[in-house]
Amino acid sequence: xxxxxxxxxxxxxxxxxxxxxxxxxxxxxxxxxxxxxxxxxxxxxxxxxxxxxxxxxxxxxxxxxxxxxxxxxxxxxxxxxxxxxxxxxxxxxxxxxxxxxxxxxxxxxxxxxxxxxxxxxxxxxxxxxxxxxxxxxxxxxxxxxxxxxxxxxxxxxxxxxxxxxxxxxxxxxxxxxxxxxxxxxxxxxxxxxxxxxxxxxxxxxxxxxxxxxxxxxxxxxxxxxxxxxxxxxxxxxxxxxxxxxxxxxxxxxxxxxxxxxxxxxxxxxxxxxxxxxxxxxxxxxxxxxxxxxxxxxxxxxxxxxxxxxxxxxxxxxxx
Numbered sequence: 091x092x093x094x095x096x097x098x099x100x101x102x103x104x105x106x107x108x109x110x111x112x113x114x115x116x117x118x119x120x121x122x123x124x125x126x127x128x129x130x131x132x133x134x135x136x137x138x139x140x141x142x143x144x145x146x147x148x149x150x151x152x153x154x155x156x157x158x159x160x161x162x163x164x165x166x167x168x169x170x171x172x173x174x175x176x177x178x179x180x181x182x183x184x185x186x187x188x189x190x191x192x193x194x195x196x197x198x199x200x201x202x203x204x205x206x207x208x209x210x211x212x213x214x215x216x217x218x219x220x221x222x223x224x225x226x227x228x229x230x231x232x233x234x235x236x237x238x239x240x241x242x243x244x245x246x247x248x249x250x251x252x253x254x255x256x257x258x259x260x261x262x263x264x265x266x267x268x269x270x271x272x273x274x275x276x277x278x279x280x281x282x283x284x285x286x287x288x289x290x291x292x293x294x295x296x297x298x299x300x301x302x303x304x305x306x307x308x309x310x311x312x313x314x315x316x317x318x319x320x321x322x323x324x325x326x327x328x329x330x331x332x333x334x335x336x337x338x339x340x341x342x343x344x345x346x347x348x349x350x351x352x353x354x355x356x357x358x359x360x361x362x363x364x365x366x367x368x369x370x371x372x373x374x375x376x377x378x379x380x381x382x383x384x385x386x387x388x389x390x391x392x393x394x395x396x397x398x399x400x401x402x403x404x405x406x407x408x409x
């Protein structure tokens with residue numbers, strides 16, 4: 091935008107002081123802070139005090155004066171807009187009156203607060219642990235320095251988002267990411283967006299519990315499973331805590347089944363059964379045969395093995 095300037099013609103010499111704003115805007119929100127720079131037509135030989143004035147000092151304030159240092163031609167001062175809202179757009183004139191030069195002016199238009207007109211979640215329902223996007227729309231485009239929108243929700247332990255966001259100048263909407271935590275049952279939470287001194291608006295987010303896993307599906311706890319039971323890392327039809335039984339045996343996964351004879355289920359030791367007394371191996375420890383793993387006994391060496399929680403074969407009862 092063009093800087094305000096007024097020319098004073100004296101003979102053949104034109105003198106012009108210039109008043110500019112940083113940022114170079116005319117429209118502002120309540121509470122805005124700007125810097126104004128007064129630039130004289132020439133360098134001063136001595137410090138020069140320039141009176142300043144605001145046409146509406148309770149709405150936009152400036153210092154009583156600004157001093158241009160000796161050997162300089164410009165000085166800067168602050169313009170502070172009151173945070174108190176106005177009922178309608180109000181124009182304020184800022185004036186600098188340098189001695190020996192014509193006064194220069196700059197106008198600011200202070201806008202009334204924008205209001206929240208729409209709050210939307212996309213999607214409005216998520217599974218716990220997933221995210222949603224909160225979209226906020228204002229009644230008008232924001233002007234400098236933007237419009238702050240405060241956010242809050244009714245379940246801060248389950249729902250997370252930034253405490254506030256800013257709709258930038260020239261825009262009328264903004265978005266925020268809403269995070270959720272896993273839940274054991276569906277919950278509803280209200281998310282509210284508000285503009286201070288203006289209004290607030292709310293919307294509801296539904297957070298669903300994760301779907302329960304079916305039998306044989308991987309699990310970490312019983313709460314993961316529709317059956318309520320998690321055994322050997324899969325959803326099981328029962329607790330399956332018996333010795334030499336498992337819920338993750340191949341095609342039988344999901345159903346508690348016995349390990350095959352002679353196999354070691356890992357955490358449960360494999361030892362020979364009392365049936366070995368008929369093989370002539372009574373009293374001997376069973377060791378894996380050559381070429382077999384420590385979890386598999388050779389059938390040729392031990393013709394009758396059952397998965398049992400004993401450490402050695404039992405001798406026959408004496409007659």
